Amino acid sequence: MLEHFSFRVIGQYMPLFLRGLWATCWISGISIFFALLIGIIACGLRLSKGRFLKKIAGIYIESIRSTPLLAQLYFFYFGLPTLHVNLNEVQTGILALALNSGAYIAEIVRAGIVSIPSGQVEAATAYGLNYLQRMRYVILPQALGVTIPALLGQFIVLVKDSSLVSLISVLELTRAGQLMASERFMPAEGFFTVAAFYLLIYYILKYLSNWWQNRLIYMEGH
């Protein structure tokens, strides 16, 4: 059958694929934005002094990391209507993706902050820098610098994970492939095209991540 691989039909379906690609991009983009917010807040709570807040952040992070995203997605999809919270499929998907990635981002940010030697803060204090200046010129440049490759890695995972929202019938890239596969009985054309688009996104993000890492090494050398 693979000798009948039909580029013509892929061409016909290209508008659908591009719509799906666009949906995948913006769903992932919005999700990573909220995930960053959630992650930074959760990390702040976890490193805070309040025992209660610390506990809550810990439970959130551990329970997300120990359960699959698909179960979380179904949890919200089937569970929210019973609480009379009516979100549409896209919103439910974004909620699940953001909460899921937020837990991982919290761990990434924590690792970044912990990685800065305490001597740095002490030296900055001795230089007479105040709290904001220390954050702005000493801690954050180093913490963010080391976490950005990991955050981009998490973004790659998020883009891949966003394929799961196709299972609650959101039209995105994977769903576009499924539609083509079922309408034309052409699973090979449909899913290989989808895979190619995902690889394209992956290589762009990987290139960015490598570029940033090289820049870091360069900056450290100077």
Add this chain to the structure above:
Amino acid sequence: MIAIYFKGLIHTLPLFFKGLWITILVSGVSLIAGTALGVICGILRTIRKWGISRLMGFYADYMRGVPFLVHIFIIYFILPEVGIQLDPFPAATIALTVYAGAYISEIVAAGIQSVPKGQMEAATAYGLNPFQRLRYVIFPQAIRVILPPLVGEYVLLVKDSSIVSVIGLTDVTRVGWLTVQRIPEGLMVFGLVGILYFIICYPMIHLSHYLEEKISYESQ
């Protein structure tokens, strides 16, 4: 109403345990096969000859870049067209094995490369053959770097195994999906599904953390 649903859920509990067994089975088999595949590909990845390392790099990139959902659709729906008909269980196992193998190969390759080059040269000078060098010199040292992320990868494997429910394998997630059609209490049903996964994954995550701390402590 909730009490009735709760009772109904208690009655379907045996189904959930059956599903849990399928989840454990499919991830267990792929865990063993994936580790074997990953170790072989990881060793191949360190060979800088005939483009082998580049080929293995593409394999890892492909699995890193393409969602597991698409990957399992490719195996389940496209292989039959080239004449390989697979039941859901073997299809799920193969998909998970190949997927985990790619990640494990990267972990193994990083572990091997973490061993100083002088070790390899010294082993060669001792007259050990390539197999002996790996077996007695490289692996005992590399295993310390490999083990913590490897356990972390196993957690991902168990979690990714939830996605095989889409091709009709009745694992825990699929049991939850089927149950929620009759008992429309999504929070309760998928809360239970979550708890079952939690029981497996939580100890594994802590094992990974423990190994990491133990090894970084020992190397000080």
